[in-house]
Amino acid sequence: MHHCPNRPTLVFRQRAALSAVAAFAIAAPLAVLCAGPVAAQEVAAWRVECTGDGKTLDCRAVQQLFARETRQLVLAMVVRKAPDPKAAAITIQLPLGLSLTDPLVMKVDAGQPERHPIQTCTNVGCFVALTASEKLVAAMRSGSELKVTLQDANKKPIELSVPLLGFGLAFDKARS
Numbered sequence: 001m002h003h004c005p006n007r008p009t010l011v012f013r014q015r016a017a018l019s020a021v022a023a024f025a026i027a028a029p030l031a032v033l034c035a036g037p038v039a040a041q042e043v044a045a046w047r048v049e050c051t052g053d054g055k056t057l058d059c060r061a062v063q064q065l066f067a068r069e070t071r072q073l074v075l076a077m078v079v080r081k082a083p084d085p086k087a088a089a090i091t092i093q094l095p096l097g098l099s100l101t102d103p104l105v106m107k108v109d110a111g112q113p114e115r116h117p118i119q120t121c122t123n124v125g126c127f128v129a130l131t132a133s134e135k136l137v138a139a140m141r142s143g144s145e146l147k148v149t150l151q152d153a154n155k156k157p158i159e160l161s162v163p164l165l166g167f168g169l170a171f172d173k174a175r176s
Helices: 134-142 167-175
Strands: 010-012 047-052 057-067 073-081 088-094 104-108 114-116 120-122 125-132 145-151 157-163
Touching: 047 167, 057 157, 057 167, 073 157, 073 167, 104 134, 125 134, 134 167
Parallel strands: none
Antiparallel strands: 010 057, 047 057, 057 073, 073 088, 088 125, 104 114, 104 145, 120 125, 145 157
């Protein structure tokens, strides 16, 4: 595991409801990740964000990780209902400066790792979109931590821990 010197402590911080666009408007460069060991000081539960046009409501479960000192976004996860009612559509925003040839690896607690390619990067970050299987959704409901591992541009792994506190409740509300 890659340990960068002086890495800021990550803080999980709940924010007021934002639109999906605003939630992804800020991205932290990979340098924010490489500044010392990661340790969660505060853990916020997953939350639900909704937008609507007066006729329909689009809701999603959201979790964000911020660098403690800079308050820059390090990771954002948005989980929506998928066409298959037992699955989930997940979008993950990551910082710029990643190895795009190496997949993102995620696993719940000590479960089996899943690999997913980084599909695209824009000026606000890199994105992974996937349809989570019923098995992964069930693991996220009962688990305590989603471990996300990615590679920096030098192929050194960086591991982030996404708390799953409140995921099941937020996802159920987002689906209804």
